[in-house]
Amino acid sequence: MSIKIIFFPLLILALARVEAQRCQYKIKGQILDKSTRAPLEYATAYLTEINLGASSDDKGYFQINGICSGKYHLQVSHIGCESERMYIEITGDTTVTIQLHHHTEILNEISIHSTHEQSSANVIQSINTDFIHRNADKNMADLLESLAGVSVIKNGGGISKPVIHGMYGNRITILNNGLVQAGQQWGNDHAPEIDPFISEQISVIKGAASLAYGGNGLGSVVQIQNNAIEEDPHLHGKINYIYNTNGHGNTLNAKLQRYQKSLTWKVTGTFKLSGDTKTPSYFLTNTGKQESNMGLQLNKTISDKWKLSIHASSFNTEIGILRGSHIGNVTDLDEALTRSTPFFTKENFSYRIEAPKQIVHHHLVKAENKWYKSEKVIYSFNYGSQWNSRKEYDVRRGDRSDKASLSLNQFSHFFEGTVHNEYSDEWHLKSGIQLNLVNNTNAPGTGILPLIPNYTSTKPSGYAIVEKITDRWRLETGIRMDYNFLHIAAINRNTSNSVERFKHQFINFNGALGGKYDLNTAIKLSYNLGYALRSPEVNELYSFGLHQGVSGIEEGNTGLNIEKSLKNVFTIDVNIDRRLLLQLIGYHHLINDYIYLQPEKELRLTIRGAFPVFTYDQTNAEINGLDFTGSVELSKHIKWRSQLSYLRGNDKIHQIGLVFMPANTIRNKLELQFNEGKKLKNSSLGIQVKHVFRQNNIIDDQDFLLPPPAYSLLNFDMATTYRMKRHELQFSISIDNVLNRKYRDYLNRLRYFADEVGRNASLRIGWIF
Numbered sequence: 001m002s003i004k005i006i007f008f009p010l011l012i013l014a015l016a017r018v019e020a021q022r023c024q025y026k027i028k029g030q031i032l033d034k035s036t037r038a039p040l041e042y043a044t045a046y047l048t049e050i051n052l053g054a055s056s057d058d059k060g061y062f063q064i065n066g067i068c069s070g071k072y073h074l075q076v077s078h079i080g081c082e083s084e085r086m087y088i089e090i091t092g093d094t095t096v097t098i099q100l101h102h103h104t105e106i107l108n109e110i111s112i113h114s115t116h117e118q119s120s121a122n123v124i125q126s127i128n129t130d131f132i133h134r135n136a137d138k139n140m141a142d143l144l145e146s147l148a149g150v151s152v153i154k155n156g157g158g159i160s161k162p163v164i165h166g167m168y169g170n171r172i173t174i175l176n177n178g179l180v181q182a183g184q185q186w187g188n189d190h191a192p193e194i195d196p197f198i199s200e201q202i203s204v205i206k207g208a209a210s211l212a213y214g215g216n217g218l219g220s221v222v223q224i225q226n227n228a229i230e231e232d233p234h235l236h237g238k239i240n241y242i243y244n245t246n247g248h249g250n251t252l253n254a255k256l257q258r259y260q261k262s263l264t265w266k267v268t269g270t271f272k273l274s275g276d277t278k279t280p281s282y283f284l285t286n287t288g289k290q291e292s293n294m295g296l297q298l299n300k301t302i303s304d305k306w307k308l309s310i311h312a313s314s315f316n317t318e319i320g321i322l323r324g325s326h327i328g329n330v331t332d333l334d335e336a337l338t339r340s341t342p343f344f345t346k347e348n349f350s351y352r353i354e355a356p357k358q359i360v361h362h363h364l365v366k367a368e369n370k371w372y373k374s375e376k377v378i379y380s381f382n383y384g385s386q387w388n389s390r391k392e393y394d395v396r397r398g399d400r401s402d403k404a405s406l407s408l409n410q411f412s413h414f415f416e417g418t419v420h421n422e423y424s425d426e427w428h429l430k431s432g433i434q435l436n437l438v439n440n441t442n443a444p445g446t447g448i449l450p451l452i453p454n455y456t457s458t459k460p461s462g463y464a465i466v467e468k469i470t471d472r473w474r475l476e477t478g479i480r481m482d483y484n485f486l487h488i489a490a491i492n493r494n495t496s497n498s499v500e501r502f503k504h505q506f507i508n509f510n511g512a513l514g515g516k517y518d519l520n521t522a523i524k525l526s527y528n529l530g531y532a533l534r535s536p537e538v539n540e541l542y543s544f545g546l547h548q549g550v551s552g553i554e555e556g557n558t559g560l561n562i563e564k565s566l567k568n569v570f571t572i573d574v575n576i577d578r579r580l581l582l583q584l585i586g587y588h589h590l591i592n593d594y595i596y597l598q599p600e601k602e603l604r605l606t607i608r609g610a611f612p613v614f615t616y617d618q619t620n621a622e623i624n625g626l627d628f629t630g631s632v633e634l635s636k637h638i639k640w641r642s643q644l645s646y647l648r649g650n651d652k653i654h655q656i657g658l659v660f661m662p663a664n665t666i667r668n669k670l671e672l673q674f675n676e677g678k679k680l681k682n683s684s685l686g687i688q689v690k691h692v693f694r695q696n697n698i699i700d701d702q703d704f705l706l707p708p709p710a711y712s713l714l715n716f717d718m719a720t721t722y723r724m725k726r727h728e729l730q731f732s733i734s735i736d737n738v739l740n741r742k743y744r745d746y747l748n749r750l751r752y753f754a755d756e757v758g759r760n761a762s763l764r765i766g767w768i769f
Contacts, residue, residue, distance in 0.1 A: 027094045028063040031076060034099035038578065043078035043100070044676050047160060048726050056627070057675075072676050073726075075233070076100065077681050083721075087232035120518040125149075126203040129227065130682075134719065134764055136196040137242040137251040137272065144222065146526035148643045149627035151662035153230060154748040158274075158289045158319045163206060163747065164220040165587055166623045166649050166661050170537045171219030173210070175469045177311040179366045180214060182412040182438065183388035186452075186539040193315040193362035193388070197240070197253045197270045198295035202228040206569055207528045208476040208512035211463050212418075212432065218510075218567040226297050226311070227237060229257050232686035239767045245581065246760035247288070249274030261301070268295035276320075279739045279755040285346045286323040288353045290599045292316050297436040305372045312365045318704045325551040325753045326391050326395050328432065330603050333610040337704060342638045342753045355401035356551075363387045374553060376422040380432075384414040394546070394608055405546075405608070406451055407443035412436065431464040440538070448608075448766045451554070453490035455538050459483065472518045480510040484535055490542055506535030506562060524573040532567075536560040540595050540616045546608055551749070553604055554597065557616045565591040573716045579633040586626050594621035596659060612704055612752070620652040623661075637674065643667040648697060657697030664693040674720075683720040690715065695746045705752055711743035735759065 026150035031043040039060025046053035047064065049072050056062040070089050077083040079642065081100040087093060125147045141160040142589040144150045151163040161168055174181040174192050184190050196202075210221040230236070230606045237256040250273050257266035272291035276283045298310040324342025327333040335744040336343055366384040374381060392406040418432035438457040442450040465478035477626055491497075514528040543556040567589045574582040595618055602613040625647040632640050645665045667690045674683040695707035719732035744751040 002042045004094075010616045020239065023066055023068040025090055025093055026065045027067060027074070027088070027090070028061070029098060030060045030094035031062065031078065031098045031100060032060055033578070037099075037746050040078050040081070042676075043076060044681070045098070046075045046077075046723075048073045048075055051668070052474065072410075074098075074333070075723075077676065083682065085230065085232075087234070096557075098448075102385040103607075124203055124205050124207075128200060129200045132199060132202060133238075133240060133766065134717075135762075136240070136270075136732070137244060137249060137762065138196070138541050140192045140194050140196055140199075140202070140224070143202060144204065148583075148629045148645050149625065150204065151645070151665070151747060154745065154750070155326045156287055156322050156750045156754075158747070161185075161191060162222060163662055164222075165206075165589065165625055166647055166658075167219030168660075170540075171534065173213050173219070175213055175221060175223045175225075176313070176364060177224065177366060177383070178368065179311075179364065179384040179414060180436075181364075182386045182414075183362055183410060184390050184408055184440075190390070193317070193360060194224060194241045195268070195270050195291075195293035195295065195315055197255070198226070198268050198293065198313055199224040201225045201553050206385060207514045207530075208465055208478040208493055210513055211465055211478040211480040211510055212430065214434070214436075214461060214480070214482065218532045218565050221291060226266065229266055229297070231259050233259055234320060237769055238762065241766075242762055242764045244274065244760055246757055246761050247274040249289075249353075264274045264299040266295075266297040269293070270309055273351065277757045277760075280742045280758040281755065282341050282345050283347070284322055284754055284757070285342075285344055285350075285351060285352055286320040286352075286357070288320045288351050290318045290353070307370045307372075309368045309370075310366065311368075313363070315360075315362040317358075317360050318353055319358045319360070320353040321358065321551070322750055322754055323354070323356070323395075325750055326356050327610050330610045333603050333612075334402065337752050339753075355395050357393050359391045359393075361387075361389040369423075380416070380418040380420070382414070382418075384412075384416075386412045386414075388412075396608070400447075403446070404443075405446055405448045406449075407446055408440065408452075408740045409443060409513075410438065410440040412438045424470050428467040428469070429464065430467075432462070434461040434463075435459070436461070446753055449491055449545055451543055451547055452539050453488050453542050455489070456487045458485040460549065474516040475514070477513045478511070482506075482508040482510075483509065485537065488538070488542060493544055502558075504535075504541075508562070509534055510534040522574060524575075524578050525574075526571040528567075528569040528571075529583060530565075530569075532565050534562075534563040534565070536562070536595055543616070544621065546606065546611060547614075551611060551753075553606070553611045553613045555613070555615045557618075560595055560616065560618055561593045563591055563593050563595060565594075567588065581631045583629045584626070585628075587624070589621075589623040589625075591621040591623070593618045596621075599659065601701070603705075619654065621649060621658055621660070622652055623647065623649045637672055639673070641667075641671065643709040650697070656699055656702065657695075659698065660703055660747065661695065661697065663695040663710075666691045666693075679723050681721050681723060685718040686716070688715040688717075689713070692745065707746045708744035708751060711741060711745075713741055713743075714738040726769070728768040730764070730768065732764045733761065735761045 013310050029338060031040045033040055041058045042054055043056040052064055054062045054064045067090055069750040071089050073085055074088055075085050076098045078100055084100055093100055127143055139160045141152045141162040144162045145152045149165055152160045153159045153163055153168055162172055164172060170186055176194055181192055183193055205221045206222055213221050235258045240253040242251040253270040255268045268694055270293040274290040276285055277287050292741060294314045296312040300308045302308055323344040327336050340545045364386045369381040371379040388410040390408045391404040393401060394405040395401055415435045416432060421429045436459040441454045459482055461482045463480035468475040484506040488502040489502050492500050510532045512530040516526040540560055541556045541558050543554040547554045572584045582751045598617045600613040600615055603610055604613050628644040630642045634640055649661040651658055667688055667703040669688040671684055671686040678703045691712045698707055715736050717734040737759045743756055745756055
């Protein structure tokens with residue numbers, strides 16, 4: 001018999017045996033709730049390349065057998081959780097521990113994103129990535145409205161700003177990847193220039209931790225961050241498309257990322273186009289919007305001790321302002337305030353954007369250097385630069401509507417050095433020094449006196465935060481000092497041909513003390529006390545003229561004093577086996593010399609039309625509130641979620657209510673979640689009822705119109721994910737104002753002229769690869 005005839009079959013059998021041995025590897029591990037460390041039962045671990053998976057037991061353990069050596073992507077999911085994907089290379093039996101962001105921290109939209117945050121004494125509420133991407137066609141502030149205690153001041157459907165515990169505008173600090181968002185954010189018609197798709201975590205922080213970011217007037221900090229890029233050498237990404245029926249809105253977003261030892265990167269691009277939105281009865285003429293944005297994240301490990309990250313973004317938008325809010329004379333304006341249908345309303349839909357409108361560009365770049373001196377000491381050196389350009393266009397005579405009536409340019413530079421020192425497992429210290437430089441100028445050639453003057457601001461700052469951690473107690477205390485030097489170059493209001501120069505110097509002091517106590521495994525108590533000084537902003541001091549976006553004339557007050565505020569916040573968190581979750585936040589806020597914008601009874605005629613007049617004034621204010629959020633698991637697949645926000649703001653000097661305070665709100669949602677299938681996962685269906693009460697704390701003389709009546713809205717949403725071999729398709733449908741209810745909201749400045757948007761259905765398709 002030939003040697004070949006004997007040898008080759010033996011060789012084939014040997015190779016087959018080796019391959020069989022190589023395919024006897026296994027992956028085992030445990031799946032945990034990231035915030036509570038509790039095991040997750042019935043979670044699914046799935047190897048996408050070979051269509052092989054397993055479910056976890058009641059202790060969170062799973063095991064997948066019969067795996068060959070190779071490179072794989074392990075996809076892990078659980079009902080009510082954000083899915084996680086990790087890249088693994090199999091060369092033998094492998095053990096992993098996986099932590100999922102479980103949505104049962106009070107609401108489907110809320111999750112705590114790190115164990116350190118969970119252990120801090122601060123009150124932190126967050127919005128998860130999935131909720132952001134489902135609703136990224138909306139503005140950033142509209143996403144935050146899903147959290148208890150957060151409302152929104154609007155200027156029509158395209159412009160909105162967050163209101164947290166009654167604080168808004170300059171009292172809210174917005175962090176864009178660790179850099180305070182700078183721009184013309186002083187106006188209620190100036191929405192934060194941030195693309196929601198660029199963000200993957202949005203959190204509201206109340207407590208001592210906010211001192212590191214320069215929170216003004218204890219109004220909380222909104223923190224917008226990217227997730228860490230997965231350590232996966234393959235190119236991955238996501239494409240999202242959202243269509244809105246109301247306004248025929250289109251949103252397209254693409255995200256690509258790749259991990260490499262030399263350089264890790266992530267790039268994002270977004271385009272939005274929408275036209276005139278519609279109330280239940282008529283079109284809101286000239287309310288279209290166009291937007292194009294880019295984002296870039298780069299991470300570089302230069303050495304074992306030195307890591308560099310760069311964030312850059314470009315935000316560009318054109319927004320139409322309701323045509324019926326700009327009236328030619330006082331008689332027509334008086335009529336417009338009581339008309340059921342605004343002036344200049346057209347019967348047909350249009351994507352066309354005409355004056356009045358805004359064109360805004362915001363460009364940001366931040367470089368962050370971290371130096372790990374040791375496991376206990378971390379130094380950080382950061383630099384950020386921003387450029388904000390805002391142009392506003394009025395309806396002007398003589399075919400001059402295409403010439404900007406307001407053109408502002410702002411350049412800002414930010415320098416920071418911090419040190420985080422862990423003296424022991426119990427004692428931590430974070431401290432830093434900062435320098436913020438701002439140069440704000442009006443571009444010449446508008447032919448109209450500027451709303452605010454040219455100015456420069458130089459603000460050096462320093463802070464220190466001490467944290468003490470024990471088994472049951474977490475204590476934090478901190479202080480912050482800000483020196484603000486303002487140089488103003490204002491056109492004389494009387495002669496209009498001379499420039500007056502002013503200098504202001506303000507010293508602000510902030511202090512905070514907070515503690516959290518674990519009463520037992522189910523109940524946590526926390527308390528935060530804060531004191532802050534807030535100096536008046538340039539717009540509050542020197543505004544003089546038409547604020548086109550809100551269709552009103554605003555006049556500043558150079559005699560304003562520094563605000564002095566004291567705030568108490570008490571929180572109770574209850575988590576009973578993740579089936580019953582409750583959070584109760586009570587707060588009491590005293591503010592002396594509270595600065596507010598007071599509507600006057602005057603309707604003033606100018607060469608640009610007739611407009612209501614608003615002036616800046618001060619009083620002593622008291623704001624009390626209560627936020628309740630709860631979730632109960634009625635069965636394995638059915639959950640009931642509730643939110644209640646109660647707030648009352650009072651003018652203590654005049655014994656009346658404060659203007660522009662949110663009305664009380666109740667939300668209830670019934671959600672059905674389905675079992676994981678071979679192809680479908682994260683499937684859910686929800687019905688929500690939102691009721692907004694009438695703001696009854698305002699009297700006739702405080703506004704041009706009394707607050708509108710209470711209203712209730714019915715909302716619906718459903719979502720699922722279709723699992724493919726290597727990819728996933730995500731589908732979601734949501735319908736706001738299902739019953740097409742006609743209503744007006746007190747915090748919408750255009751409620752003087754028009755109803756709110758009617759029924760809107762949104763369809764989202766996402767492809768993950």
